[in-house]
Amino acid sequence: MEGFTCLAHVADDGRSQTILSHLQGxxxxxxxxxxxxxxxxxxxxxxxxxxxxxxxxxxxxxxRGCPIQADHSTAGAVECWERRQLFAAFAVAGHHGGLPDGGSQTDRPDQATLWGRLKRKESLEPYGDWEQEITLPQAGVPPFLMKPSGPEWIFFTRMLYxxxxxxxxxxTEAFMDGRSRERNETSMEALWDRLQSYISGWFPPKGELNRRRCQILERCIQEGEGRxxxxxSLTVxxxxxxxxxxxxxxxxxxKKHGLRRVIYVIPYTSIIEQNAEVFREILGRENVLEHHSNLLYDLEREARPHTIRLAKATENWDMPVVVTTAVQFFESLYACRSSQCRKLHNIAGSVVIFDEAQMLPLPYLRPCVWAISQLVAHYNVSAVLCTATQPALEPIFREFLPNISMRELCPPDICRWEVFRRVSFRQAGGMTWDALAAQLNAHSQVLCIVNTRKAAQEVYGRLDNTGSFHLSTLMCPSHRKEQLREMRRRLKEGLPCRVVSTSLIEAGVDVDFPTVFRETAGLDSILQAAGRCNREGKRPAAESIVYIFEGExxxxxxxxxxxxxxxxxMxxxxxxxxxxxxxxxxSELLDLKGKEAQDKEKILSLQQSAFFPxxxxxxxxxxxxTPTRTVYVPWGEGAGLIEQLYAGGGGRILFRQLGQYGVSVYEQHFAALEAAGDLEVLExxxxxxxxxxLYAAETGLSLEADSGKGLFI
Structure with missing residues (x-):
């Protein structure tokens, strides 16, 4: 390009950025x-x-405006590959289109694998002028990669990417905007001071229960500074x-070890919103990023600086405290697209809390545990499995982390469980839905949790009309939130409140019933259900009964x-x-399932056998x-959003808003509704x-066409 300065970008106002400046930046x-x-x-x-x-x-x-195609990422990958820089070659090859599979040497140039990309070298436009400005270093690798190729190489490449x-x-953004992105510079020391201010009124504690809570808190602080x-693990x-x-x-x-951020990984959005609000109250709204599929930062309606910072922080998690879902966290760790992977490097050097760790899904348990192990072993992460029902994951961690043991932050001598016992369990035997409903109707305030959405509708239909509620995923999220608000109000005011729900209410939802009925399930579900009974500890445990029954x-x-x-x-x-x-x-559950069931898609074996897949x-x-499809329902504000969709406003923001009015249904249910002419299918x-x-204010979407195999949540 003799006579020209080689440019990387040109801004709308005519400013230009040279390639050299962009590469160095x-x-x-x-x-x-x-x-x-x-x-x-x-x-x-x-x-x-x-x-x-x-x-x-x-x-x-x-x-400069000529409408021609120009592949600019393959050249850098070729140069790295020829210098035996495998990791950089993959990262550079995928920096626009996503990390490719490695493929094999037999791949053709038109294939999207790295081998295919490398074979395009001869057809690339000459780009030799770069050597007049740039010298590529011969880069070393961290010591843990100094061994034959394996899954650790794949994980590192994704982090490098x-x-x-x-x-x-x-x-690029800084050049185009004319200024760098504003960062949140709040230190861990400043956040620590805010926490100290928040808990200062808890001491000295009043009553035995609060005394024990403060002992647990003090122990966690000591362990944080001393370990x-x-x-x-934190088993509380x-x-x-x-x-x-x-x-x-x-x-x-x-604060003690110079780690950069705290990341909370929570299984369900039903918990994440209330936990994020607690953290915002303690640490300040400007220091907490809540990131999940149900939260929308609508910059068209609210373009305040704080909202803009939060929206941009969802892209790379550059915030001191991040609250996210297990889906967002783990799927990003196994992703290949830049939009999902941008945030990964900000997990390194962090404390990561896995709340309700027993909810890690069994079919992906081993890949999840392996990813946590990689973060702990090589990426300066302290990981905490935090739960009231600690899963028996130690054997899997020992397999992946043979030189690192799991340390319990709150041993039994500090955390005496009998002090926190707030319920008694009783076996109620088999019940028909009529018999169950009769027992529920005999209580003024009671929660009943069943295993299927169909059962929830069956039992609800038999309850007294006054003060009775239904809760399941056949109701859209906005509808469920409204129902929960009304339930909490009635519980607080002592009004009749009989609720029949699927297991969605178990996962940390903050409700407090004097009595709970739970259909037979796994012990973890039963204990989670018990957490909705006498939650505030205001009643004697002997009078706060959790009945375990066999459904019809x-x-x-x-x-x-x-x-x-x-x-x-039991x-x-x-x-x-x-x-x-x-x-x-x-231990029984993991033994019953076996290793194969803990990695259903064979993720770990694929990473061992394939070339960077x-x-x-x-x-x-x-x-x-789950093989489900979404049905948007015209309930509440959902009706207006659907009208906007019909009017041609089908953008990303609108669909994110519509998510609050969507119901997930199985394919058979979806097909029956479509065949009856009750659906308009979108692209x-x-x-x-x-x-x-077909959408009732009491129970949500009709199950008449369903197969009866409703989602368990």
Whole structure:
């Protein structure tokens, strides 16, 4: 390009950025991002190499308005590959289109694998001018990669890719905007001071229960300051204050060891919203990022600086405290696209709390545990499995982390479970739905949890009309939230409140009933249900009964192993809440399923046998893998949103808003509704409910056409 300055970008106002400036800026950021895991040299190399294809005549002409195609990412991958820099070659090759599968040497140039991309070298436009400005370093690798190729190489490459794509985006954004993105610079010390202010009124504690809670809190603070980074468990009974205690550990630990952020990983959005609100109250709204599929930062309606910062932070998690879902966290760790992977490097050097760790789905349990193990072993992460019902995961962690033991933050001498016992369990035997409803109607305030959506509707239909509620995923999220608000109001005011629900109410939903009925399930579900009984500890445990009953309909096959393991434990232990009973239950359940069931898609074996199968793994790893389709219902504000959709407003923001008015149904149910003419199917596979009569204010979407195999939540 003699006579021209080679450019990387041209802004709308005519300003231009040279390739050299962009490569150096990207390399500097990427190098900084990779420091927590020792990948600085590789990240700097990837940053310098990623856009050298832009030195070609074709790209420069395209940048100046000529409508021609110009592949600019393959060139950098080729240069890295020829220097035996495998990790950087993958990261550079995928920095726009996503990490490719490695493929094989027999792949053709038109294939999307790395081998295919490398074979395009001869057809690339000449880009040799880069050597006049850039020298690519021969980059070393962290010591843990100094062994034959394996899954650790794949994990590192994805982390390196994260550093590159985030640095590339941020450098480009800063040039285009004329200024760098505003960062939240709140220190862990400042957050620690806020927590101290929040808990200052708790001491000295009043009453035995509060005294024990404060002991747990103080122990977590001591452990945070005294323990070296690694793998921890926090086993605290319901009511023990584990949310604040785990935050106290995380902040004390991060402050002591120079860790950069705290990440909370929570299984369901029904819990995440209330926990995030607690953290915002303690630490300030400006320091907490809530990131999940149900939360929308609508910059069209609310373009305030704070909202803009939060919306941008969802892209890369550059915030001191992040609250997210297990789906978002683990699917990002096994993703191949830049939009999901940008955030990964910001997990390194963090404290990661896995709340309700027993909810990790069994079909992906081993890949999840392996990913946590990688973060702990090589990426300066302290991981905490935080739950009232600790799963028996130690054997799996010992397999993946043979040199690192799991350390319990709150041993039995501190956390005496009998102090927190707030319920008594009773076996109620088999019941017809009529008999069950009669017992429920005899209580003014009672919660009943059943295993299927069909059972929930059957039992609800038999309850007295006054003060009775139904809750299941056949109701859209907005509808469920409204029902929960009304339930809490009635419970607080002492009004009649009889609720029949599926298991969605178990996962940390903050409600307090004097009596609970739970259809036979796994012990973890039974104990979670018990957490909704006498939650505030205001009644004697002997008068707060959790009845375990056999329902009229057979349990779904999905539950058979959990129910079997639960019955085994219930027959051997009188105290179902004891650590011994809980540990035995999870051990029984994992033994029943076996290793194969804990990695249904064979993610780990694929990473061992294939050559960097990034794309294949991403396609297989879906933490919630249910064959459902979404039906948008015209309930409440959903009706107006559907009208906007009909008017042609089908953008990303509108669909995110519609998510609050969507119901997930199985394919057979969906097909029956469609055949009856009750749905209008959209291009994305979802549908709009055309017959509003099929959505009831009490029970949500009609199950008349369903197969009876309703979702268990």
């Amino acid at each position: 990207t390399a500097g950021l990427a190098k900084r991002f990779a420091m927590p895991f020792g990948g600085e040299a590789q990240a700097e190399l990837a940053g310098l190499a990623h856009d050298i294809g832009k030195y070609s005549d074709a790209f420069q002409k395209r940048l 994260s550093c590159l794509v985030d640095a590339d985006f941020l450098d 070296t980074p690694g793998l921890f 009974p319901t009511g023990g204050g584990k949310t604040v205690a785990s935050l106290a550990f995380a902040l004390a630990h991060a 309909a057979p349990a779904p096959p999905l539950f058979s192993d959990a129910i079997g393991a639960g019955k085994t434990v 027959s051997r232990y009188t105290d179902l809440t004891s650590r011994e009973a809980v540990h035995r239950y999870f 990034f794309r294949t793994v991403a396609e297989r790893f879906h933490l919630i893998d 994305n596979g979802a549908a709009i409910l055309r017959n509003p009569a």
